[in-house]
Amino acid sequence: MDIRPLGDRVVIKVREEEEMTKSGIVLPGTAKEKPQEGTIVAVGSGEIVDGKKLPLEVKEGDNVIFSKYAGTEVKVGEEEYLILKQNDILAIVEK
Amino acid sequence: MDIRPLGDRVVIKVREEEEMTKSGIVLPGTAKEKPQEGTIVAVGSGEIVDGKKLPLEVKEGDNVIFSKYAGTEVKVGEEEYLILKQNDILAIVEK
Amino acid sequence: MDIRPLGDRVVIKVREEEEMTKSGIVLPGTAKEKPQEGTIVAVGSGEIVDGKKLPLEVKEGDNVIFSKYAGTEVKVGEEEYLILKQNDILAIVEK
Amino acid sequence: MDIRPLGDRVVIKVREEEEMTKSGIVLPGTAKEKPQEGTIVAVGSGEIVDGKKLPLEVKEGDNVIFSKYAGTEVKVGEEEYLILKQNDILAIVEK
Amino acid sequence: MDIRPLGDRVVIKVREEEEMTKSGIVLPGTAKEKPQEGTIVAVGSGEIVDGKKLPLEVKEGDNVIFSKYAGTEVKVGEEEYLILKQNDILAIVEK
Amino acid sequence: MDIRPLGDRVVIKVREEEEMTKSGIVLPGTAKEKPQEGTIVAVGSGEIVDGKKLPLEVKEGDNVIFSKYAGTEVKVGEEEYLILKQNDILAIVEK
Amino acid sequence: MDIRPLGDRVVIKVREEEEMTKSGIVLPGTAKEKPQEGTIVAVGSGEIVDGKKLPLEVKEGDNVIFSKYAGTEVKVGEEEYLILKQNDILAIVEK
Secondary structure, three states, rough: OEEEEEEEEEEEEEEOEEEEEEOOOOEHHHOOOOEEEEEEEEEEEEEEEEEEEOOOOOOOOOOEEOOOOOOEEEEEEEEEEEEOOOOOEEEEEEO | OOOEEOOOEEEEEEEOOOOOOOOOOOOOHHHHOOOOOOEEEEEOOOOEOOEEEEEOOOOOOEEEEEEEOOOOOEEOOEEEEEEOOOOOOEEEEEO | OOEEEEOOEEEEEEEEEEEOOOOOOOOOHHHHOOOOEEEEEEOOOOOEEEEEEOOOOOOOOEEEOOOOOEEEEEOOEEEEEEEEHHHHEEEEEEO | OOEEEOEEEEEEOOOOOOOEEEOOOOOOHHOOOOOEEEEEEEOOOOOEOOOEEEEEOOOOOOEEEEEEOEEEEEEEEEEEEEEEEHHHHEEEEOO | EEEEEEEOOOEEEOOOOOOEOOOEEEEEEEHHHOOEEEEEEEEEOOOEEEEEEEEOOOOOOOOOEEOOOOOOEEEEEOOOEEEEEEHEEEEEOOO | OEEEEEOOOEEEEEEOOOOOOOOOOOOHHOOOOOOOEEEEEEEEEEEEEOOOOOOOOOOOEEEEEOOOOEEEEEEOOOOOEEEEEHHHEEEEEEE | OOOEEEOEEEEEEEEEOEEEEEOOOOEEEOOOOOEEEEEEEEEOEEEEEEEEEEOOOOOOEEEEEOOOOEEEEEEEOEEEEEEEHHHEEEEEEEE
16 A cells, blocks of 8 residues: 555545445446445554554554545545544444 | 444444324334434443543443434444444433 | 433433412413523532543532523433533522 | 532622713613623632632622623522623722 | 733723824824724733743733734723733834 | 745645646646645644644655645745645655 | 734734836736735744743744735834734745
């Protein structure tokens, strides 16, 4: 991975699920509500709290749920990612 | 439970009560005001206050009252939960 | 009392006074301005200030005046209470 | 005095002055701009600053000027008072 | 001076300059833009920063420039003053 | 480089890419969405956190992604730069 | 210089450049966008951060770029200055 988020930020590969409608037509991801789940691909160096740098609670590979519309979408090469602050992550979901 | 909330967040299974009107018709949960009570199913690792991580005051199994509309609804598998910050919990109610 | 407020919150039983108009008709509580007085029935474990937990200044049984519209109304069993933060309490009134 | 303000709050008896218009008619207090002066009748236990409780700068009996519209009006028995935070007091005026 | 400002506040006697228009007519102070200069007549006991009380940087007699519309106007006896926080003072001007 | 940003600010030379439309016409940078990528040409002396000055995480030469519309555009000589706070930088991208 | 800014403020003599249009007509400063560059003529005693007074990073004579519209314009004698907080200064530019 060639993108290093700063501070308490993480880079997330958002999961885009294909969905089958009842009539069997596949709707691409963009026709759905913005996704709220993804996999962490990079984490920042930590959060500074009261002068001390605390490592983040999440790590690469974690499958997380995050606030809708949180973060900023970026495109690196052909891939699209979401960069958001750890605080916008609600929970880690074990698959 | 396969969902781990971050920091000072908790995961709540909201109680959805069926209600009997005077005429005896059962109104499903959605016809009522948004529920304000639920059971904690998972708690985060704690809240960072002035550089120290304090464990949460609530624990799994607690029956709690929380602010209306607080938190974010998530769906894990077939189940719906509410993820909110401990600070949005008003009180623990003993059954 | 089977309700335990969290942190710097208190549970208050709001005083609802009946009032006699000049013509002698009793006006029920709801016809008046929202009450601002009540009795504390439960207090939280304390307020975290700069990493230390300070016990609350008010205690069970105190008769207090609080900001109009402050707090959240909850119903436990048949009883209605108000849960508010100690900071919304203006003063303790000795009866 | 049977009212004890909490924390950094004070209880003030607002001065309501009668005023003589040029034509000699006395205008009651309510016809004037909201008063800005009063006498402190009770002070709270102090203000918590960075974990330490500092006693208030004002004391019972001080004649003070305060921000217009600051605070909350309360009625204790037949008397009306104003409860406000010390920070809303601008200055102490020596009579 | 019989007025003592609280905390980080100062009392200022605002300078009201008479101005001569080109045609020689004197315009009273009220016809101009609100004044921005004045002399400090009283200073508060200091500002509390991180639990320590720091004395103010300005002192009685200082001629200061302050933010337009900052502060609160008060009338003590026949005199009008402006009470503002030291932070609203921009600079000390040597005459 | 003759421009020294203050504190936690950095100076960025924004990358302006020429783009080829399908019909082969080159669209100059201004016809595109505001760029989000650039190279750091100068960094400030550091960020003050709880009384300690922490050096910045980014350094001269880093290729960074930053929030759209963040910062202030300045022109030094013939060159245009963007000055923004380190906190507006999302991530460092390795080329 | 007879003006001493308070705290973390500085006094700036804004540079007003005459500009030559292509047709050779000189446009006075007021016809341009508000200037963003100037020279520091006085600095305050420092910024209080976490109870410690830190000297400012800029000094008299520095040529600085600052946020458009930041600060307050003052007139001392015949001269016009801008008083702004050090935090509104973006960078020092070496001539």
